[in-house]
Amino acid sequence: MHITNLISQYFGKVAKFEFPSFIQRVINGAYVKFLGLNMSEFRNPKFYKSLNDLFTRELAIPRQIDKDEKTFISPTDSLVTQCGKLEEDLLLQIKGMEYSLEEMLTYDCADNFEKVNNGDYMNFYLSPKDYHRYHASIDFEVRKLIHVPGKLYPVNLKYLNKQIDLFVENERVILECFHQEKLFYMVFVGALNVGEMEFTFEPRVETNKDLKQAKVYEYLEPKKIKKGECLGCFHMGSTVVMVWEKDFVQLEELMGQSVKYGQRVAYIK
Structure with a gap:
């Protein structure tokens, strides 16, 4: 297995780990602030149970899309x-x-x-x-x-x-x-x-x-x-x-x- 795959597997374990809620809120808040995430279409960052949960967040507000069939x-x-x-x-x-x-x-x-x-x-x-x-x-x-x-x-x-x-x-x-x-x-x-x-x-x-x-x-x-x-x-x-x-x-x-x-x-x- 290539080193990039191993690094990703280890990072994935950390990202999926669910810290106690008060710690996770701090982590999520810091991530949102550091990257400048626009969370207006999503739930409040405090509701995500892990960093990976935040990465893969669903839209909380349905997105309007171009519906033209062509x-x-x-x-x-x-x-x-x-x-x-x-x-x-x-x-x-x-x-x-x-x-x-x-x-x-x-x-x-x-x-x-x-x-x-x-x-x-x-x-x-x-x-x-x-x-x-x-x-x-x-x-x-x-x-x-x-x-x-x-x-x-x-x-x-x-x-x-x-x-x-x-x-x-x-x-x-x-x-x-x-x-x-x-x-x-x-x-x-x-x-x-x-x-x-x-x-x-x-x-x-x-x-x-x-x-x-x-x-x-x-x-x-x-x-x-x-x-x-x-x-x-x-x-x-x-x-x-x-x-x-x-x-x-x-x-x-x-x-x-x-x-x-x-x-x-x-x-x-």
Whole structure:
């Protein structure tokens, strides 16, 4: 097991520990103040029983989302660190740092490589202060889920600029999704500290464990997901990469901008 995975496991144990309530209130309050969390949509920090409980907090006030059937919404509260068109199967983790989509998706997606070549992509980076749950960008069907074990390098801007093939090296969960027979992928990339990802529709996925090879879940009856539905959560910050097949969508101009879950990020051509 890589050192980043071990660090994350130990940090996870601390983050999940429930201290006596008066101590936990102090810890939560300090965390909120230190990172400058906006808690206006959430419960008071004193109600969270552990730091991990605070990390993975649910919205207490329902978010208004773009309900247009022809739009994709942001799956997360995050920073768009890169977006644009693939060049064949190449995309950017950050400016000047290319990697192969085929390597990230693995050969368990090989049947669809031609569809996504020259398609569009967008990277969503969640910082430790962001809302850590992820949601469906549009109505879709999940036909395959691939859990790829790997390292847990940080995914902040510093590491994106220096760690080659970070999204290929790190542990990730890949959803193969279809909207009216048009293909797109959602790739959830693990990161340092805790390193866990949960999926509400697939409880068999357990990340940051001693998994030796990829696990593939194929659904003869596709999992039907509604726009805005909560798909699960990151335990600490991480990244979602969305990739659409060629000529499917037009991306909004969001490079370098912060986006909110529910905000339009692309529309169907």
